[in-house]
Amino acid sequence: MSAPRHIVVMGVTATGKTTVGRALASALGGVFVEGDAFHPAANIEKMSAGIPWTTTTGARGCARSPTRSPGSTPRARSR
Secondary structure (H helix, E strand, O other), rough: OOOOOOOOOOOOOOHHHHHHHHHHHHHHEEEEOHHHOOOOHHHHHHHHHOOOOOHHHHHHHHHHHHHHOHHHHOEEEOO
């Protein structure tokens, strides 16, 4: 069995990252995971309200991603 492959699609707001990520997952037979699923609820509320992040806000969300399995997040979507 081959090692898991992770592809990260990054960019500014509203540039099609989710669309591209879903298409890649589908084409490669992988699993799409929405990056926002790794953020604490408070950060998601800020994003939804259009409140700018501080360095601390972003660091808290990013610090969680390496320790969580994409399959464990409620927003993971298979092909």
